[in-house]
Amino acid sequence: MWKLALVGLALLAPCPLAAQEPQRHTGPHEHGHGAINLAIEGNRMLVELRAPGADIVGFEHPARSGEEKAAVAKAEALLRAPLGLIALPAEAGCRVETATVAVTGGAEHGHREAGHSEFRGEYVFVCDRAPAIRRIGFPYFRLFPRTGELDVTVITAAGQQAFEVSPAAPEIVLTRTP
Numbered sequence: 067m068w069k070l071a072l073v074g075l076a077l078l079a080p081c082p083l084a085a086q087e088p089q090r091h092t093g094p095h096e097h098g099h100g101a102i103n104l105a106i107e108g109n110r111m112l113v114e115l116r117a118p119g120a121d122i123v124g125f126e127h128p129a130r131s132g133e134e135k136a137a138v139a140k141a142e143a144l145l146r147a148p149l150g151l152i153a154l155p156a157e158a159g160c161r162v163e164t165a166t167v168a169v170t171g172g173a174e175h176g177h178r179e180a181g182h183s184e185f186r187g188e189y190v191f192v193c194d195r196a197p198a199i200r201r202i203g204f205p206y207f208r209l210f211p212r213t214g215e216l217d218v219t220v221i222t223a224a225g226q227q228a229f230e231v232s233p234a235a236p237e238i239v240l241t242r243t244p
C-alpha cells in the first residue's frame with residue numbers, strides 16, 4: 067500500500083521534486099524551500115518530507131565538528147517526531163506508526179550532487195477518523211526557522227490538492243476531504 071502510494075504521488079504530482087522521487091537522487095534544490103507530500107488511503111496517511119540541509123541545520127557538508135554533529139543529531143530527533151512537524155486535528159485520532167529519517171547527498175557522496183544534501187522523512191500514520199483531517203498546520207516552521215516555504219501536496223481518493231505554506235500562513239484547509 068505504501069509503495070503504491072508513493073508511485074501514485076510521483077505520477078500525479080506536477081512538482082519537479084516529486085517527479086524525481088523514483089530515482090532517489092538529490093537534485094539541486096532551492097534553499098529555504100522544502101516539500102511535503104501526504105497521501106491519505108483509508109485510515110492511513112503516508113507523509114514524505116524533503117528539505118535542504120541548509121534549511122534544517124544551516125549547512126550541507128557532512129558534519130565534521132562536534133557542534134555540527136550535535137546539530138544533525140538534534141535535527142534527526144525532531145524529524146523523527148512528525149507530530150511536532152505537522153499538526154493534525156485531534157478528532158482525526160492519528161498516531162505515528164513508523165517514522166524514518168535519512169540524510170542524502172553532501173560533498174563526500176557522488177560528484178553529481180554539487181555538495182547539496184537533503185533531509186528526508188517518511189512517516190506512516192494510522193488515524194481513527196481520516197475524514198476529520200480538514201486542516202493541517204505546520205509547526206515545522208517553528209522548529210526549522212530557516213525555511214521560507216513548503217510545497218505541500220495532498221492526495222486522497224477525492225484527488226490531488228497542492229498548497230504553498232509559509233511561516234506567515236502555516237496552515238492548509240482541504241477543500242476536498244478524504
Ligand SMILES: [Zn+2]
Pocket residue numbers: 095097118119120126181182183
Ligand atoms: Zn543545497
